[in-house]
Amino acid sequence: MKRSPLALVVVAFVVALMLYFGYHQARKRPGVAGASFTQSLAPDFSLDSLDGKTMRLSDFRGKAVLLNFWATWCGPCKIEMPWFVDLQKQYGTQGLQIIGVAMDDGSKEDIAKFAKDMGVNYPILIGKESVGDQYGGVPALPETFIVGRDGKIVDKIIGLRGKSEIEDSIKKALNTRPAASQASASEKSSVPQ
Numbered sequence: 317m318k319r320s321p322l323a324l325v326v327v328a329f330v331v332a333l334m335l336y337f338g339y340h341q342a343r344k345r346p347g348v349a350g351a352s353f354t355q356s357l358a359p360d361f362s363l364d365s366l367d368g369k370t371m372r373l374s375d376f377r378g379k380a381v382l383l384n385f386w387a388t389w390c391g392p393c394k395i396e397m398p399w400f401v402d403l404q405k406q407y408g409t410q411g412l413q414i415i416g417v418a419m420d421d422g423s424k425e426d427i428a429k430f431a432k433d434m435g436v437n438y439p440i441l442i443g444k445e446s447v448g449d450q451y452g453g454v455p456a457l458p459e460t461f462i463v464g465r466d467g468k469i470v471d472k473i474i475g476l477r478g479k480s481e482i483e484d485s486i487k488k489a490l491n492t493r494p495a496a497s498q499a500s501a502s503e504k505s506s507v508p509q
Contacts, residue, residue: 359450363441380489381463392476414438464492
Protein backbone atom coordinates (compact mmCIF):
# COMPACT_ATOMS: atom_id res chain seq x y z
CA MET A 317 0.00 0.00 0.00
CA LYS A 318 1.49 3.29 -1.10
CA ARG A 319 0.97 6.38 1.07
CA SER A 320 0.42 9.77 -0.41
CA PRO A 321 3.04 12.38 0.54
CA LEU A 322 0.18 14.87 0.93
CA ALA A 323 -1.50 12.63 3.52
CA LEU A 324 1.73 12.48 5.55
CA VAL A 325 2.06 16.27 5.43
CA VAL A 326 -1.55 16.68 6.60
CA VAL A 327 -1.05 14.22 9.47
CA ALA A 328 2.18 15.97 10.55
CA PHE A 329 0.41 19.35 10.42
CA VAL A 330 -2.52 18.08 12.56
CA VAL A 331 -0.12 16.58 15.12
CA ALA A 332 1.84 19.87 15.26
CA LEU A 333 -1.39 21.83 15.81
CA MET A 334 -2.47 19.47 18.59
CA LEU A 335 0.89 19.84 20.33
CA TYR A 336 0.83 23.62 19.96
CA PHE A 337 -2.69 24.06 21.34
CA GLY A 338 -2.14 21.46 24.07
CA TYR A 339 0.97 23.29 25.26
CA HIS A 340 -0.79 26.66 25.34
CA GLN A 341 -3.83 25.24 27.12
CA ALA A 342 -1.56 23.68 29.75
CA ARG A 343 0.12 27.06 30.32
CA LYS A 344 -3.30 28.58 31.15
CA ARG A 345 -4.18 26.06 33.86
CA PRO A 346 -3.27 27.03 37.42
CA GLY A 347 -0.53 24.94 39.01
CA VAL A 348 0.95 24.10 35.63
CA ALA A 349 4.05 25.50 33.94
CA GLY A 350 3.60 29.15 33.07
CA ALA A 351 0.87 29.82 35.62
CA SER A 352 0.99 33.25 37.19
CA PHE A 353 2.34 33.09 40.71
CA THR A 354 2.87 36.82 41.18
CA GLN A 355 1.56 38.08 44.52
CA SER A 356 0.73 34.59 45.75
CA LEU A 357 2.46 33.08 48.76
CA ALA A 358 5.60 31.21 47.71
CA PRO A 359 5.12 27.47 48.38
CA ASP A 360 7.18 26.34 51.35
CA PHE A 361 9.49 23.36 50.99
CA SER A 362 12.20 21.47 52.82
CA LEU A 363 15.40 20.50 50.96
CA ASP A 364 18.89 19.42 51.91
CA SER A 365 21.79 21.79 51.30
CA LEU A 366 25.17 20.71 49.93
CA ASP A 367 26.53 20.67 53.49
CA GLY A 368 23.78 18.29 54.65
CA LYS A 369 21.59 20.79 56.51
CA THR A 370 17.84 20.78 55.92
CA MET A 371 16.54 24.20 54.89
CA ARG A 372 13.01 25.48 54.49
CA LEU A 373 11.98 28.50 52.47
CA SER A 374 10.00 29.69 55.51
CA ASP A 375 13.32 29.93 57.44
CA PHE A 376 13.94 33.09 55.41
CA ARG A 377 10.63 34.89 56.02
CA GLY A 378 11.30 38.54 56.67
CA LYS A 379 14.04 38.52 54.03
CA ALA A 380 13.73 39.05 50.31
CA VAL A 381 14.59 35.77 48.57
CA LEU A 382 15.78 35.09 45.05
CA LEU A 383 14.96 31.41 44.49
CA ASN A 384 16.82 30.12 41.44
CA PHE A 385 16.15 26.69 39.89
CA TRP A 386 19.21 25.71 37.84
CA ALA A 387 21.41 22.82 36.65
CA THR A 388 25.11 22.32 35.99
CA TRP A 389 24.47 21.57 32.30
CA CYS A 390 22.42 24.78 31.77
CA GLY A 391 24.31 27.37 29.69
CA PRO A 392 22.21 30.42 30.72
CA CYS A 393 22.57 29.36 34.38
CA LYS A 394 26.35 29.72 34.02
CA ILE A 395 25.84 33.27 32.74
CA GLU A 396 23.63 34.44 35.59
CA MET A 397 25.36 32.73 38.53
CA PRO A 398 28.18 35.32 38.71
CA TRP A 399 25.47 38.01 38.73
CA PHE A 400 23.83 36.29 41.69
CA VAL A 401 27.18 36.18 43.51
CA ASP A 402 27.53 39.97 42.99
CA LEU A 403 23.89 40.64 43.95
CA GLN A 404 24.24 38.59 47.15
CA LYS A 405 27.33 40.66 48.08
CA GLN A 406 25.58 43.93 47.21
CA TYR A 407 22.15 43.33 48.79
CA GLY A 408 22.78 40.66 51.43
CA THR A 409 23.24 43.22 54.19
CA GLN A 410 19.92 44.82 53.17
CA GLY A 411 18.05 41.54 53.69
CA LEU A 412 18.43 39.62 50.41
CA GLN A 413 19.04 35.88 50.48
CA ILE A 414 19.74 34.09 47.22
CA ILE A 415 19.03 30.34 47.23
CA GLY A 416 20.00 28.02 44.40
CA VAL A 417 17.99 24.84 43.83
CA ALA A 418 19.98 22.35 41.74
CA MET A 419 17.57 20.44 39.48
CA ASP A 420 20.39 18.18 38.37
CA ASP A 421 20.83 14.46 37.93
CA GLY A 422 24.48 14.88 38.89
CA SER A 423 25.87 13.78 42.23
CA LYS A 424 26.01 16.08 45.24
CA GLU A 425 29.81 16.13 44.82
CA ASP A 426 29.55 17.23 41.16
CA ILE A 427 27.10 19.99 42.08
CA ALA A 428 29.33 21.13 44.97
CA LYS A 429 32.40 21.24 42.71
CA PHE A 430 30.48 23.23 40.09
CA ALA A 431 29.22 25.72 42.74
CA LYS A 432 32.74 26.10 44.15
CA ASP A 433 34.21 26.67 40.67
CA MET A 434 31.56 29.35 40.06
CA GLY A 435 32.40 31.07 43.37
CA VAL A 436 28.84 30.69 44.70
CA ASN A 437 28.37 32.56 47.99
CA TYR A 438 24.80 31.49 48.74
CA PRO A 439 23.17 28.19 49.77
CA ILE A 440 22.71 25.51 47.12
CA LEU A 441 19.94 23.01 47.80
CA ILE A 442 19.47 19.64 46.15
CA GLY A 443 16.19 19.96 44.25
CA LYS A 444 13.36 17.47 43.98
CA GLU A 445 10.79 17.16 41.23
CA SER A 446 8.00 17.59 43.81
CA VAL A 447 9.35 21.03 44.79
CA GLY A 448 9.59 22.00 41.13
CA ASP A 449 5.97 20.93 40.73
CA GLN A 450 4.95 23.26 43.57
CA TYR A 451 6.36 26.10 41.47
CA GLY A 452 4.49 25.19 38.31
CA GLY A 453 6.66 22.34 37.07
CA VAL A 454 9.79 24.39 36.26
CA PRO A 455 9.48 23.79 32.50
CA ALA A 456 12.77 25.49 31.60
CA LEU A 457 16.03 26.31 33.32
CA PRO A 458 16.99 28.68 34.68
CA GLU A 459 13.76 29.64 36.38
CA THR A 460 13.82 32.24 39.14
CA PHE A 461 11.25 33.42 41.66
CA ILE A 462 11.75 36.68 43.54
CA VAL A 463 9.99 36.52 46.92
CA GLY A 464 9.24 39.57 49.04
CA ARG A 465 9.80 39.88 52.78
CA ASP A 466 6.11 38.99 53.22
CA GLY A 467 6.64 35.59 51.56
CA LYS A 468 4.74 36.54 48.39
CA ILE A 469 6.18 36.12 44.91
CA VAL A 470 7.07 39.49 43.40
CA ASP A 471 8.37 38.24 40.04
CA LYS A 472 8.86 35.02 38.07
CA ILE A 473 11.61 34.82 35.48
CA ILE A 474 11.77 31.97 32.99
CA GLY A 475 15.07 31.75 31.17
CA LEU A 476 17.79 34.36 31.12
CA ARG A 477 16.95 37.99 31.81
CA GLY A 478 19.36 40.92 32.10
CA LYS A 479 21.10 41.59 35.41
CA SER A 480 19.53 45.06 35.72
CA GLU A 481 16.01 43.59 35.35
CA ILE A 482 16.76 41.01 38.04
CA GLU A 483 18.13 43.78 40.25
CA ASP A 484 14.92 45.81 39.78
CA SER A 485 12.88 42.81 40.97
CA ILE A 486 15.19 42.39 43.97
CA LYS A 487 14.70 46.05 44.92
CA LYS A 488 10.94 45.58 44.68
CA ALA A 489 11.16 42.52 46.96
CA LEU A 490 13.36 44.37 49.46
CA ASN A 491 10.75 47.14 49.64
CA THR A 492 7.98 44.79 50.76
CA ARG A 493 7.06 44.59 54.42
CA PRO A 494 7.23 41.40 56.46
CA ALA A 495 3.86 39.78 57.21
CA ALA A 496 2.09 41.21 60.28
CA SER A 497 2.75 38.11 62.41
CA GLN A 498 6.48 38.42 61.68
CA ALA A 499 6.52 42.12 62.45
CA SER A 500 4.78 41.57 65.80
CA ALA A 501 7.16 38.70 66.66
CA SER A 502 10.22 40.83 65.93
CA GLU A 503 8.74 43.74 67.90
CA LYS A 504 8.16 41.42 70.89
CA SER A 505 11.73 40.15 70.73
CA SER A 506 13.05 43.73 70.86
CA VAL A 507 10.90 44.67 73.88
CA PRO A 508 12.78 44.36 77.20
CA GLN A 509 11.35 41.63 79.45
